[in-house]
Amino acid sequence: MSVLDYADRIIYSDRYSDDFFEYRHVILPKQVLRLLPRQYFEADxxxxLRILTEAEWRGMGITQSLGWEMYATHEPHILLFRREKDYQGKYGIEGKPLHTRKK
Known part of the structure; x- marks a missing residue:
């Protein structure tokens, strides 16, 4: 089996926010950890898991809209994500600024 075979078993929390960011956590099936490359883990x-790049976590089958970044691991199989509050309102679905200043 590959990591992507477990993609339909990934659990996504509801979003929650503070004044600056919106957050969510993603729970991976524990079996996925055994299938990940060693370089995805802390060196100790x-x-x-270390902080993964967007390409790495998307490659594991995690699907989210643009703007999310992994910022911490709560437990080995629970990843924490955040993005700028009102990201889609500011950048749209393509991740590009909607309002630019003209000189």
């Missing part, structure tokens, strides 16, 4: 052999 703790079994905890």
């Amino acid at each position: 052999d703790s079994g905890v």
Whole structure:
């Protein structure tokens, strides 16, 4: 089996926010951790995932709209994400600024 075989078992939390960011956590099936490359984990052999790039977490089958960044790991299989508050209102679905200043 590959990591992508578990994509339909990934659980996405509802979004929650503070004054600056909106957040969500993503729960991976624990079996996925055994299938990930060693370089996805912290170098200290703790079994905890390091902060992954967007390409890495999307390659694991995590699907989210643009603007999300992984900023922490809560447990080995629970990843924490955030993005700028009102991201889609500011950048649209393509991730480009909607309002630019003209000189």
